[in-house]
Amino acid sequence: MKNSQINYKKIVEFLMGKTRGFPNWLIVILTFLFFVGWVSSPSSQPSPPRTSVKPIQTPSTAIPSPSPSPIEPKITPKMYDSNVRAICKTLAELELVSPRTAKHQLVLPTFDPETQVWTMRAWVDSQNQLGAMVRNQYICTVVDSSQQGILEWVGR
Structure with a gap:
């Protein structure tokens, strides 16, 4: 061959x-x-040709559009929700009898832009003095600017 x-x-x-x-x-x-x-990658594809858009002619008897309202600035928090969860978890474990046995509920805190305060309502399971698992509910409030929290136990 x-x-x-x-x-x-x-x-x-x-x-x-x-x-x-x-x-x-x-x-x-x-x-x-x-x-x-x-x-091929999307960047190598040619872009579509640009076309001019003509404004729509409206009749003179058209209803006038309302005047635009001023846009309120959006207040963004200085902390992340994970920081708030960590602060609340630490505050709750400080008051538990057996913090090593603590099982925390995974809850996202809410941010109030008017008061600049984070609020989280959750529960934690932990052992009491006798070794039984007990569920305790709490409300944790964290001030955004100072990053200081207050923990209130519910039904304790």
């Missing part, structure tokens, strides 16, 4: 075989697509 001739039988045998559990034909196609560039 000459070097210039293509042995189709060997090619078919290769394509029908398997390499590491994958069919060889799938590996050949994926390699071809990768090198040819059919798998």
Whole structure:
């Protein structure tokens, strides 16, 4: 057999075989697509042409639109909710008999932008003096600016 001739039988045998559990034909196609560039990134695609938009002509008897109201600035908190949860968890564990056995409820605190206060109502399970698991509910309030918290036990 000459070097210039293509042995189709060997090619078919290769394509029908398997390499590491994958069919060889799938590996050949994926390699071809990768090198040819059919798998392209979104940045390489051309952007659509820009067209000009004409304003809509309104009749003179149209109802006037209301004047825009001033936009109130959005007050963002200085702390993250995870910080508030950590502060409340620490405050609750300080008052438990057995803080190592504490299982806390995963609750997201709420932020009041008017008062700048975080509030979290949750429960904690822990062992009492006799070793029994007891559930205690609490309300934790954290001031955003000072990062100081107050813990109030409910029903204790």
